[in-house]
Amino acid sequence: MGNEFLENVLKTIKRGVEIGGFPEDLYKMLSKPERIVIVKIPVRMDDGRLEVFEGYRVQHNSALGPYKGGIRFHPQVTLEDDIALATLMTLKNSLAGIPYGGGKGAVRVDPKKLSPRELEQLSRGYVRALYRVLGDHIDIPAPDIGTNPQIMAWMVDEYSKLEGYNVPGVFTAKPPVLWGNPVREYATGFGLAVVTREAAEKYLGGIEGKRVAIQGFGNTGQWHAYWLQKMGAKIVAISDTSGTVYDPEGIDVELAMKVKKETGKVINYPKGEKIPDPKAPLYVDAEILGPDAMENQITLENVDKVKAKLIVEGANGPTTPEAEQKLYEKGSIVVPDFLANAGGVVMSYLEWVENLQWYFWDEEETRARLEKIMRNNFLKVYDRFEKMRSEKPKVTMRDAALVLSLERLYHAMKVRGWL
Ligand code: NAD
Secondary structure, X not given: OOHHHHHHHXXXXXXXXXXXXXXXXXXXXXOOOOEEEEEEEEEEOOOOOEEEEEEEEEEEEOOOOOEEEEEEEEOOOOHHHHHHHHXXXXXXXXXXXXXXXXXXXXXXXXXXXXXXXXXXXXXXHHHHHHHHHOEOOOEEEEEOOOOOHHHHHHHHHHHHHHHOOOOHHHOOOOOHHHOOOHHHHHHHHHHHHHHXXXXXXXXXXXXXXXXXXXXXXXXXXXXXXXXXXXXXXXXEEEEEOOEEEEOOOOOOHHHHHHHHHHHOOHHHOOOOEEEOOOOHHHOOOOOEEEEOOOOOOEOOOXXXXXXXXEEEOOOOOOEOHHHHHHHHHXXXXXXXXXXXXXHHHHHHHHHHHXXXXXXXXXXXXXXXXXXXXXXXXXXXXXXXXHHHHHHOOOOOHHHHHXXXXXXXXXXXXXXXXXX
């Protein structure tokens, strides 16, 4: 990945600047982060050795508010990856309409190889090293790959100790007992379901009884399926690396979640047809497809086999640009990842608002607020997409979302006098 990932992100911005007719200066401002901090984090390991880890925090853009984005613990992560991820957060937060800029952090480490004590020391060390540039009005991290609510709890504790008082709003996705919110657990999947329902309303005449196939049955896919079933859709296929379960009569999602929790494999679900290929949900008869597993799943090689009319991207980057073009040629619509899977970061925003005012909503009220934001965001993009498409038929919903995101950033930077 590395440089290629970053180059692709920059190309995307360049394309958005062109399609939206923005001045070249917007690209210049967004192609570099405002600040990059590289730190060393010494940890005394359980066997007495000293390990020195390298950590990053990239603060990409703050035109719309404090920097916001996760912290990744991964053995192969590079600074270039982190810059690319921070840049994507600027675009995602702008599109989501929340008052945040973009940031991202990383430590090059394999967290699975650390003992709980070592992991805690690393997490606290990250905060000590970056204390001056973090803050509930400065930069607000959250979990990403390799980090979780327990790590957020250690981090918020360390930050609070340094500050001398409790600062709940400096990290989000904390455990509910430590100023987190129970909705966070399913926020991405719930947000996806809301967006899927709204898109089905526009393009399929409603969600009731529509057949849905979900690839990937992890945090994202399970809750996407769960909430869609509650909204009246029929889940006909689910998969994980163990294979695919297909049942045209409809899968009992709660039972499948129980089976997945207890056995680790979706394929142990007691009913339906079992297909060894984990990609099979992409090809079954269904009106709606949720590619919720990982990147680069729908490509030029297999796009002809995709039958769904509506594809709602839960994973980041599951459809390659060439395959997406083909899907549109076939008359399908792809709701892009950074619109559809923003439920997690929108929930982070709600948690932060709760934390700043020390006032907490109950689960239902939180969910209603999340639903409203996700719905409005989809409708905003839908309106722009249909308007742009009536003038330029080849435009995609991703193009429209990109233009809207850049537009908000452009206006904020312009009125501040940065452009
Ligand atoms: P996860 O690890 O909880 O789940 C991933 C699931 O996909 C697992 O069940 C795994 O078995 C399955 N899987 C892996 N490869 C597969 C394949 N080729 N075919 C079918 N299934 C496969 O991860 P997650 O948090 O659900 O993330 C999934 C995707 O969603 C990622 O692209 C992630 O970046 C994106 N995403 C997640 C969140 C979030 O809040 N969890 C937010 C935004 C985006």
